[in-house]
Amino acid sequence: MTEQKLSDTSAAPGVRPIGTPAPSGPHGSAGPVAPGPGAVAALRPLGVGQARLDADGLLGRWRRRNAEDTLPHCVDNLHRAGNIGNLRAAAGESDEAFAGMWFADSDVHKTLEAAAWELSVSSGDGALRSFVEDTAALLARAQQADGYLNSYFTVAAPDERWRRPDWSHELYCAGHLIQAAVAAARTGVGPELVAVARRFADLLVERFGPDGVEEVCGHPEIETALAELYRLTGHRPYLDLARRFLDLRGRGLLGPGRFGPAYYQDHMPVREAREVTGHAVRQLYLLAGMVDVAVETGEPQLLEAAERLWEDAVHRRTYVTGAHGSRHRDEAYGDPYELPPDRAYAETCAAIASVHLNWRLLLATGRARYADEMERALYNGVAAAVSSDGRHFFYSNPLQVRTGHTGSGEEAAGRRLPWYSCACCPPNIARLMASLHGYLATAHDDGLQIHLYASGSVSAEVAGAAVRVDVRTEYPWQGRVELTVASGPGVPWTLALRVPAWCDAYTVRIDGGPVMAPARDGYIRLTRVWAPGTTVVLDLEMPVRQVSAHPRVDAVRGCVALARGPLVYCLEQADLPPGTVLEDVRLDPAAEVTAAGREDLPGSPVVLTARGSLADAGDSLYTAGIRRERGGAPLTFTAVPYFLWGNRSEGPMRVWIPVAATG
C-alpha cells in the first residue's frame, strides 16, 4: 500500500509524515519526545484531501470508473464468492462451509482499504459506506478473544492455526487487515478497524516478537503493514516486529516448499541478496517492506539492498510494460533477460506492487527513476488488467497472444474475467485506483514535486503556507501540461516538474514567456516567489518511439515495440483486415509511424498508424539455410494502447512487432 496519506495529522492523531522523528512514548502521547535514529525519507507524501483528480482526465476517469464499477463489483463478488460468509461463520453467525481460498479474507481487507480511500475523495454512496461499517463490525465479531482473526483457520482448520507459515498466508492476511485499518484511520472511515487491527498486531508482537517464535510468513506483506501501523500509531514494537521479520528471512525457516526457498525469498538474508527471485509479488511486497523499515529505522544497508534488487529487476527482468514475472509455473521471475512476451505471467498484483515499491523508493530517495518506473507500470502493466467497463480483470498480462491461443482455465489470459477463484487482483486494482491521486506529487521543505501529470490539483504546506497547483492536461495523449499556481507563500519556493525518461525534448513557458529550464536528475526545478495565478506550461515532446530490447532478450530479437509518451502500444487482430494472420505482420523500420486520435474507440485514445508488410511464411517448421523472409504484400496497420487491448473482441495481440528485413 501507499504512504500518501501519512501527513494527514488531522484525520488520525499521532500520524506523522515519513521522515519525521518517531514518537518514543506510548500511543497517544503528547507529541515527539525523542528523535528516532534517523529516518531518511527525501520527500513527503501529500495528505488526505491534498490531491484531487479531475473527472475528465484519464487518471480521473480511471478513479471514477473504479468508484462506480470496480468497487461495487468487488463488494458484490465478496458476497457471492463467500468471503463475507466466511467471516460470518468465523463470528459464529452462520454454519456455512468455508468458501474459496484459505487467504480469502485478504480480498475483503483489500476491498475495505479501497473503499476507505474512495470515501476520502468522494461523497461516497451509502452502500459503500455501509459496506465499510458493516464489514468492520463483522470483523470485530469474527475476531477471537486473543486477537486472532482469520476465518479459514477459525472455521475450516482450527488445528492448523500458526502451523504452516510457509503456506498459510496468516500473516499476509493480517497485513492486509492492518493496511485496511491504516487507510480507514487516515481517512476517518471505519476507525473501529484500527482497534481490531491493533488487537491482532499486539498478538503478533507477543507471539513473534523478541521473546516469541522465530518464524516468517511465506508471503510477505506483514512487514510493510506493520511499518505503516507504526507510522499511524507511533508504537515502536510494530516497527521492531517488521524489522524482525526482515532479519529472520533468508535463514531457511520456511523450508524448501514445492519450489525451493528462493520462491519466497527465504534463500538468503534480504540485505545480502543480489537478484530478485521467485514469486514476483512476494519479492516486490518484501522489497516494499524493506524500504519502509529502512526509512523508519534509518538503516542505509537495507535501503541499499532494496535499490540493488530494484536494479536487478528493472535492468534485467522487467517487461517493457513495467510488468514483472516471466514464468507461469511458479508465478516467478525468470533468469536474467528471460522475458517471453507470450508466456509472460506479468501478474496484475506484481505490477501494482511495483507501483507501491517505486513510490516508496521515490519518497525515500527522491530519484526520478522510480517515478519513471511507477508511471510505466501504472499506464501499462496495471492499466491493462482492468477492462473499459471496470468489471473484468486480467490476472496474467501477456504481451502477446497468438492466433490459435489456448490456455488453461483462469490463466488463459486471452480475455478478462469478472472474478477469479484466487481473486487477489481485482480488489488490489481497486485499492490502487482509489488512491491514484496520492501518487501525483510530493512535498519537501523547499517546495512541491509533481511526478505524474493529470488534470486535477495538488497542495501541500510549504514554508509554512498552503501551496496549491492546479493542473490541466490531456496527458498521456498529449505532452502539454498547464500548471497554475493558485496559492503559495510569499517567499521563494521550488516547483519541481518531472521530465520522464522517455522524453528527449521539452519547452517551458511561464506566463507565456519561454524560460530556460534544464532538467537535473529528471526534474525541472523552478524556484521563485510564485504569484497566485502564475501559469507554467510544460510541453513534453511526445514522438512515436520504436523501442528495442537488450540483445540478450532472445524472445523479442528482431522486433520493436511502439511507444508514445508513457504508453506502450500493441497490434490487435481487431484492427487487421479479415484473414490477416497477426504473426505475419512486419514493420517497415524506415516508414514513419503517425499518431492520431480515434474518437470511435472507447476513451478516444491516440492510436498509431504504421506501414509494413505481410511476411510470406511458408509451411516448413524448420528449413536448412538462413531463411530470408521475402517481402510480402504491403500493409498499413494500426496500433492501439496496450492498456486498451481485449476490449473489443477476443483475439490475437502483440506488443513486439518483427521488423522487416531491409535491403
Add this chain to the structure above:
Amino acid sequence: MTEQKLSDTSAAPGVRPIGTPAPSGPHGSAGPVAPGPGAVAALRPLGVGQARLDADGLLGRWRRRNAEDTLPHCVDNLHRAGNIGNLRAAAGESDEAFAGMWFADSDVHKTLEAAAWELSVSSGDGALRSFVEDTAALLARAQQADGYLNSYFTVAAPDERWRRPDWSHELYCAGHLIQAAVAAARTGVGPELVAVARRFADLLVERFGPDGVEEVCGHPEIETALAELYRLTGHRPYLDLARRFLDLRGRGLLGPGRFGPAYYQDHMPVREAREVTGHAVRQLYLLAGMVDVAVETGEPQLLEAAERLWEDAVHRRTYVTGAHGSRHRDEAYGDPYELPPDRAYAETCAAIASVHLNWRLLLATGRARYADEMERALYNGVAAAVSSDGRHFFYSNPLQVRTGHTGSGEEAAGRRLPWYSCACCPPNIARLMASLHGYLATAHDDGLQIHLYASGSVSAEVAGAAVRVDVRTEYPWQGRVELTVASGPGVPWTLALRVPAWCDAYTVRIDGGPVMAPARDGYIRLTRVWAPGTTVVLDLEMPVRQVSAHPRVDAVRGCVALARGPLVYCLEQADLPPGTVLEDVRLDPAAEVTAAGREDLPGSPVVLTARGSLADAGDSLYTAGIRRERGGAPLTFTAVPYFLWGNRSEGPMRVWIPVAATG
C-alpha cells in the same frame, strides 16, 4: 511401447505380426481361424532375435550403457525410493508407509519391461534376471483376489480405488503392467507376468467393458497396452476395450480438472480433434493407442485422425530436437509456433513417446516422414536426457540455459539428476534403450526396409527364406553405410534404404560399382536377386546445415541452429573462452562451419567449428530506436552435439545461435 517383437512367434505362441488377421478363438487356440475386419499395417516389425546392434556403434554403445549402468541404477532406485517396498506392503509382507508418487508402480513396470528387452539380447547378468523373477512373483502376491493390482490404492487409499479416474493413474499403471507382461512374454523372460496382467485386464474388461461403467483414465496408456495384449493373446475383448476407451474420450467424462479437459485430451472426440493439446506425454500416448487400434480394427478414420494430429504437432509444435511440450506449468503443448528454447519443457517421456508413436505410424503407413521424425527425436530429444555415465537424467530438456539460470527444484534442467520424486523418465529411457535394435528395420512381403543406420545386423523372412543384412557404419558421425547381404532367397527381393529428409545428395555403389538409385518417397529401393556377400555402400552427404525456424516461431527469430546428419548441435559455456557470456555470441552467417572429430571428448564426437563475434550488449534493457548491434570482437567457437551437453560442467547452453547482422 514398441511392437518390434510382434512377429516372434517362437517366443510366445499366439503372437502375430501387426497386420495379420486376428485370431478370434480363445487364448492359446490353434492359430487364426478368421481374419479381423482388415488390419492395415504396411510394414512388419522384426522379431526378437532378428536385429542386433554391434557394441562399437553409437546406438550399440547406448544399448550397452543402458544394460550396464542405467538398468542396474533403476533397479537400485526402485528399492531405495520405496517402489518395491510399496508392492511388499500391498502383498501384506511389510507395514511400511507408502512411498513416492501414487503411480509409483509404473516405474517398476517400466523397469521390468526394459529388463525383459535387455535379457532378450544379452546373456544377462544374474541380478537382472533375478530382479525380473522376484518382481514378477512379488506382483503376483500383491495382486488382489479380483485381479486389481496397484499398491497405492491397496495400501494408502483403499477407499479411493476407481474413484478418481481423472487423477488416479490406475489404468495408466495397469497399462504399464500389461506392457511389461507383453515384453516378458515375447522375450520368454518372466512369463508369469502375463497371467498377472491378464487377471487385471480381465477385471478391466468386466468393469469398463460394454456392460460396465463409462470411464476413461486421465493419463492415456491403457489403450496401447490393451491393443498389445490383444496382439499377444488374440483375445478380442482387450482390443474392444482399447477402442471403447478411445470412443469414450472427448465426452467430458473426466471433468475440467485443474487445467481444463484439453489437458488430458477429453475436450473433443479423438476422431474430430484437429490440434494436439494439453499434457504432451498424454497426447502422444493417446495417439499411439489410436494408431494401434486403427491398425487392428482397420478403421481408416482413426488412423487419419492420428496422422492429422501428428501433422499439427510436427509442423507447428515440435522442437528442432524432436522434443514436444512448450510449457512447464501443465507440461503441455503451447500455441502454434510457441516454441521457446529456454522454457521448453520438452519432457524426456514425450520424446520417448514420439519415438513410439512414429514407429507405429511408420509400420502403419510405411511413410518415411515418420522414420525421419523418429530419428530426430531419438538422437536429440531422447539421447540428451541421459548422461554419458548412464546414471543421470533430465526430466525436462531445454534448448537453452542462460547465464545465471535458476530453476526450481527438479525442473531446474541445468543438470541431470540421478533420480526424481516423479521418476517416470529414467525407466522410460531404460525400456527404449533396451529395445533400440528393434527400430532399425522392418520387413514386408517384398523385402527388407532399413530405417536407422547402425552397425549391426538385421534379418527377416522374405519370400520364404531368411534374409540377413549386416551393416557397418560410423553413423551418425559419418554418412557412409556399408551393407552386406549375408543371406537371402534366390528370387528378387527389395532392399529399401531410407534417405533421411536432411540429406540432399548421396551415392550408392553395389559391389563397388556406382548405380543410379533415385529415392522415391524417402527410400532407395534396390530390387534384385541378391547373391550372398553382395555389398551396398550408401554414402549420405552430411554437410553442416544452418537450420532456420518458421518465421512465426518468435522465440528464435534471427537465429539458426547448427545441424549435421540427424544431430542438432549446441554451444556450451565449457567451450568458450573464460569470461565470455554465451548470450553475446553471434554466428557469422557467411563463414564456413567445419566438422571434425574430437577424441578428447567422451564418445569421440564430431564437433563443429564456426566463426562469429561477440555482440556489444550495452546496459539498457530497453532503448528507443532500432538497436543495431555493433560488430564485436571476432570469435571462433565450437558446437557439440546437443545430446552430449551438460556432461562436462553445469553451465549455459544454447541450440539457437543469433546470426550477426550483415552489411
